[in-house]
Amino acid sequence: MSQRVTPPHEVSESLALLRWWLDYRRVMLMLLVLFVGITIVYPLYQVFWRSLMVDGEWSLANYSAVFLRPSNYMALWNTLWVSVAATGLAVVIGTLAAFVVQRTDVPHKALLSVLLVLPFAIPPLFSAIGWVQLAGPVGLFTQWWRELFGAPPPWNIYSPGGIIFVLAVTNYPFVFITVAGALARMDSSLEEAARTSGVGPLRIMKDITLPLVRPAILGGALLAFVSSIDNFGIPAVLGMRAQFYVLTTRIYEALTIPNMPLATAMSVLLVLVAIVCLVAFRRLEGSRGQYAVISGKSVTPNVIRLGRARPWVLMVLYLTLVVIVLMPVFALVLTSLLRFWGADLSAENFTLRHYIAVLNQSGARRGIVNSLILAPAAATIIVIVSAMIAYLNVKARQRGAGLLDGIATVPFALPGSVIGVSMILAWSNPAFGPTLYGTLWILLAGYIMRYMAFGLQSTRSTLQQIHDSLEEAAWTSGASRLRTIRDITLPLLRPGMLAGWVLIFISAFNELTVSVLIWTTGAETIGVWIFLMQDSGFTGRAAALAVLTLPVILLLYLFTQWLTKLEARRRERRAGKPDA
Amino acid sequence: MTAILTLDGLTKRYGQVTAVDNVSLSIDANEFFSLIGPSGCGKTTTLRSVAGLESAQQGAIQMAGRTVFDAATRRDLPPNKRPIGMVFQSYAVWPHMNIYENIGYPLKVRGLPRDAIKARVQRVLDMLGMGELGARMPSQLSGGQQQRVALGRALAIEPSLLLLDEPLSNLDAKLRESMRAELKQVQRDTGLPILYVTHDQDEALAMSDRIGVMSAGVLHQIGTPTEVYTRPATRFVLDFIGTVSYLPCDVLNREGDTVAIRWGDAGEATATLEVNLDTPERGPASLAVRPEHVQLTASHDAAQPGLARGTIKIRAYLGDAWEYHVRVGDCLVRVRTDSAQELEEGSEVAVGVRQGFVVSAADSERDSVLFD
Numbered sequence: 001m002s003q004r005v006t007p008p009h010e011v012s013e014s015l016a017l018l019r020w021w022l023d024y025r026r027v028m029l030m031l032l033v034l035f036v037g038i039t040i041v042y043p044l045y046q047v048f049w050r051s052l053m054v055d056g057e058w059s060l061a062n063y064s065a066v067f068l069r070p071s072n073y074m075a076l077w078n079t080l081w082v083s084v085a086a087t088g089l090a091v092v093i094g095t096l097a098a099f100v101v102q103r104t105d106v107p108h109k110a111l112l113s114v115l116l117v118l119p120f121a122i123p124p125l126f127s128a129i130g131w132v133q134l135a136g137p138v139g140l141f142t143q144w145w146r147e148l149f150g151a152p153p154p155w156n157i158y159s160p161g162g163i164i165f166v167l168a169v170t171n172y173p174f175v176f177i178t179v180a181g182a183l184a185r186m187d188s189s190l191e192e193a194a195r196t197s198g199v200g201p202l203r204i205m206k207d208i209t210l211p212l213v214r215p216a217i218l219g220g221a222l223l224a225f226v227s228s229i230d231n232f233g234i235p236a237v238l239g240m241r242a243q244f245y246v247l248t249t250r251i252y253e254a255l256t257i258p259n260m261p262l263a264t265a266m267s268v269l270l271v272l273v274a275i276v277c278l279v280a281f282r283r284l285e286g287s288r289g290q291y292a293v294i295s296g297k298s299v300t301p302n303v304i305r306l307g308r309a310r311p312w313v314l315m316v317l318y319l320t321l322v323v324i325v326l327m328p329v330f331a332l333v334l335t336s337l338l339r340f341w342g343a344d345l346s347a348e349n350f351t352l353r354h355y356i357a358v359l360n361q362s363g364a365r366r367g368i369v370n371s372l373i374l375a376p377a378a379a380t381i382i383v384i385v386s387a388m389i390a391y392l393n394v395k396a397r398q399r400g401a402g403l404l405d406g407i408a409t410v411p412f413a414l415p416g417s418v419i420g421v422s423m424i425l426a427w428s429n430p431a432f433g434p435t436l437y438g439t440l441w442i443l444l445a446g447y448i449m450r451y452m453a454f455g456l457q458s459t460r461s462t463l464q465q466i467h468d469s470l471e472e473a474a475w476t477s478g479a480s481r482l483r484t485i486r487d488i489t490l491p492l493l494r495p496g497m498l499a500g501w502v503l504i505f506i507s508a509f510n511e512l513t514v515s516v517l518i519w520t521t522g523a524e525t526i527g528v529w530i531f532l533m534q535d536s537g538f539t540g541r542a543a544a545l546a547v548l549t550l551p552v553i554l555l556l557y558l559f560t561q562w563l564t565k566l567e568a569r570r571r572e573r574r575a576g577k578p579d580a
Numbered sequence: 581m582t583a584i585l586t587l588d589g590l591t592k593r594y595g596q597v598t599a600v601d602n603v604s605l606s607i608d609a610n611e612f613f614s615l616i617g618p619s620g621c622g623k624t625t626t627l628r629s630v631a632g633l634e635s636a637q638q639g640a641i642q643m644a645g646r647t648v649f650d651a652a653t654r655r656d657l658p659p660n661k662r663p664i665g666m667v668f669q670s671y672a673v674w675p676h677m678n679i680y681e682n683i684g685y686p687l688k689v690r691g692l693p694r695d696a697i698k699a700r701v702q703r704v705l706d707m708l709g710m711g712e713l714g715a716r717m718p719s720q721l722s723g724g725q726q727q728r729v730a731l732g733r734a735l736a737i738e739p740s741l742l743l744l745d746e747p748l749s750n751l752d753a754k755l756r757e758s759m760r761a762e763l764k765q766v767q768r769d770t771g772l773p774i775l776y777v778t779h780d781q782d783e784a785l786a787m788s789d790r791i792g793v794m795s796a797g798v799l800h801q802i803g804t805p806t807e808v809y810t811r812p813a814t815r816f817v818l819d820f821i822g823t824v825s826y827l828p829c830d831v832l833n834r835e836g837d838t839v840a841i842r843w844g845d846a847g848e849a850t851a852t853l854e855v856n857l858d859t860p861e862r863g864p865a866s867l868a869v870r871p872e873h874v875q876l877t878a879s880h881d882a883a884q885p886g887l888a889r890g891t892i893k894i895r896a897y898l899g900d901a902w903e904y905h906v907r908v909g910d911c912l913v914r915v916r917t918d919s920a921q922e923l924e925e926g927s928e929v930a931v932g933v934r935q936g937f938v939v940s941a942a943d944s945e946r947d948s949v950l951f952d
Contacts, residue, residue, distance in 0.1 A: 467670055467672065469668040469669070469670050469672035470672050470674060472631075472633055472659070472666075472668065472672065473666065473668055473672035473673075473674070473730070473733070474674075474685070475632075475633070475658070475659040475660055476631050476632075476633070476659045476660070476662075476664060476665070476666040476734075476743070477660075477665075477685055477686035477689060477733065477734075477737075478660045478686050478689045478690055478737065479660055479685075479689045480658070480660050481658075483689060487685070488674060491676045492674075492675070492676060
């Protein structure tokens with residue numbers, strides 16, 4: 001207590017103060033605050049500040065400019081209704097699939113579960129190109145329809161409907177995963193109580209099960225929605241040709257002119273849309289009440305016997321999976337191998353010329369190299385920084401670290417276009433430091449901002465699972481703080497860091513939304529090249545480049561699946577002990 | 581005897597809450613000392629302050645002749661600089677190291693040569709009866725075995741003081757009993773002083789040389805197990821250690837160390853008991869009795885002289901004893917008798933008291949009053 005410290009101790013007190021300031025936690029926090037300040041807070045501040053500035057004066061002129069031009073106004077409206085419709089469709093697909101897999105006696109459940117989340121591994125841009133090749137004017141499905149009915153098909157892929165459909169089949173796994181998870185963890189005694197009261201299985205689904213998983217459905221819907229308003233690749237490939245713009249594509253256009261203030265103001269609008277929807281979903285979720293019925297125990301759920309319908313349900317499921325998951329990839333592969341799209345599938349029409357063209361193009365080669373540099377660099381930096389932030393927050397309980405963690409997670413809720421705009425504002429003519437615009441560094445900075453939350457999420461949750469006493473035991477065993485971190489904390493944190501690293505690598509490797517706004521000649525990425533090739537009509541080359549990256553993505557994706565399975569099994573084993 | 585550990589006026593606050601309030605105690609060489617109290621009483625905070633995992637705001641801690649903590653001079657040695665071994669409630673066996681590496685870690689950190697570590701770890705494993713399990717991973721061991729590894733790890737450096745934080749509370753009842761004996765044996769063999777924290781009074785009474793009873797951060801009493809059981813220093817200790825039933829009584833007169841009382845439904849029973857705690861001089865009071873100090877006699881007649889009338893409400897057969905809940909007036913008295921004395925529920929009995937505590941009447945009856 002300070003009041004007990006008498007004058008003779010004053011020297012030791014100032015020493016103690018010095019030591020307090022030089023405490024490793026404090027020093028670490030300062031450095032991390034600096035890092036987060038430069039990479040996240042400063043760019044964000046730029047967006048909001050610049051959007052309110054016209055010729056050095058405070059003004060709302062940028063916003064009125066956004067709203068006065070109907071085309072911008074339309075972009076905002078289009079973003080909203082397209083995302084809502086796509087989310088609705090994703091909820092239907094995801095929830096139905098989850099119920100069939102979890103609550104019926106359909107066979108092949110393990111395989112179905114893997115296939116149903118496969119769209120997560122396929123970049124949205126690839127899906128968009130694949131769907132053009134399937135349902136576009138000369139697409140496979142279009143041709144089949146013509147041959148069958150002798151008339152043009154009733155759909156047009158270059159339309160809002162096309163965008164909604166492709167967004168939905170890209171994003172439904174969000175809903176599937178959350179709902180299937182909730183169904184698997186639900187306390188079956190609630191359903192059994194209804195069954196013993198003489199209620200039939202279908203009625204139980206409607207009256208008991210569905211209301212109980214509603215929070216999970218809403219949670220999945222929220223993720224699908226945010227992902228929809230964030231998406232650039234799909235509305236760019238399917239919408240721009242039909243002059244149908246959403247906010248992300250409108251921002252892209254504004255930057256090619258370039259009209260920086262307009263792009264900035266629209267970015268802020270996009271943020272507001274995201275925030276409003278987040279709040280709305282939260283309230284919707286809250287008003288339903290949080291049911292404390294989804295516990296961690298494994299159970300034997302209320303299963304509907306399909307009876308004679310069983311093979312039919314399975315067939316419909318597989319057919320759907322083939323159409324919405326496998327066919328786009330197949331179309332992509334076929335495109336990359338055919339001399340031209342629409343050619344007969346005979347031997348002389350198969351060629352590797354698109355691959356040769358891509359690999360001979362120095363820009364595309366540079367894009368591959370750049371992505372191979374950027375993705376691991378961003379993943380490594382993020383994982384190290386977020387491990388330090390999470391450690392200070394969860395383990396050292398350093399005051400301020402929780403706030404820092406929260407601030408660094410904010411960009412997770414921000415659409416990629418906003419991050420791209422903020423990068424240009426912050427680093428094309430920065431208030432301090434070097435100009436990063438025109439170099440790879442700006443892409444690295446953008447990826448760090450965009451994926452910081454992934455790293456924090458995985459390291460934070462891993463650290464929370466490491467009981468404090470494990471570190472304390474090392475400490476009381478004679479190990480110093482630093483030695484404890486080296487010998488105990490880091491080895492136990494490693495799986496979480498690895499999982500986070502792979503997730504960030506996959507995401508950054510084929511990133512498009514941010515990259516397409518901030519790339520420059522010499523600093524292109526794979527995603528940018530695929531988009532540019534597709535956009536300028538070289539669909540074969542775009543497909544070839546996409547197919548080249550697919551194995552990398554798929555292998556890493558399977559690796560993460562394997563990691564999470566391993567982790568789950570280890571947890572089960574730990575929980576399976578009689579007294580743990 | 582020289583004190584291995586001395587706490588002097590230790591005080592630890594968390595905001596407005598005083599978790600440890602001016603606690604002083606000392607532990608001698610070879611001594612098994614337990615801190616006991618309900619959860620949140622500050623016993624674990626005291627232990628963690630001794631380990632260096634918490635820093636108190638006031639007071640001092642001496643360990644093996646060295647000051648390891650002194651609030652006045654801001655001296656606060658970190659845990660790794662204190663000569664201690666510690667066992668945690670959750671075992672805290674490192675899942676990424678095998679048993680050998682777990683137990684050898686404190687030695688490795690201290691820079692012992694490899695063969696010295698090997699010999700020492702093997703000796704510890706043998707002592708704990710796990711000689712063959714060195715290469716196993718923790719996940720392959722049972723809870724009891726993991727707890728033994730944690731104990732071995734704490735013993736490996738032959739510390740000056742062993743700190744145990746509810747080490748047996750995660751084990752099942754049978755295992756707990758055997759680990760209790762094992763722990764006591766290890767302490768006898770090594771002569772290691774132990775500071776043991778538990779909320780389980782049976783554990784504390786069975787193993788300890790001395791016990792400190794804590795509540796709301798305050799250390800109420802330090803004494804041998806028999807002292808805290810038979811001569812509780814405060815009402816809290818009386819309530820917390822063992823079981824007591826409260827009955828209303830009247831103090832007739834007090835002579836020296838004894839007091840004459842009248843009790844029972846109609847004041848028909850009398851007793852002469854020792855003065856304890858806050859025994860009043862005269863007038864209404866409470867009689868606190870332990871189950872084994874009550875005597876039951878089957879009676880079909882009217883009152884026997886000196887005994888109270890009672891009715892058996894509930895009985896429970898415990899194998900080695902009978903437990904009866906006897907209604908006397910408006911109160912229920914818990915009684916434990918020899919397993920040979922079987923009485924029917926509903927039967928009338930005469931109730932006598934061999935020993936008891938006569939305490940002031942304030943808010944003691946509420947525990948035993950019947951609300952039927």
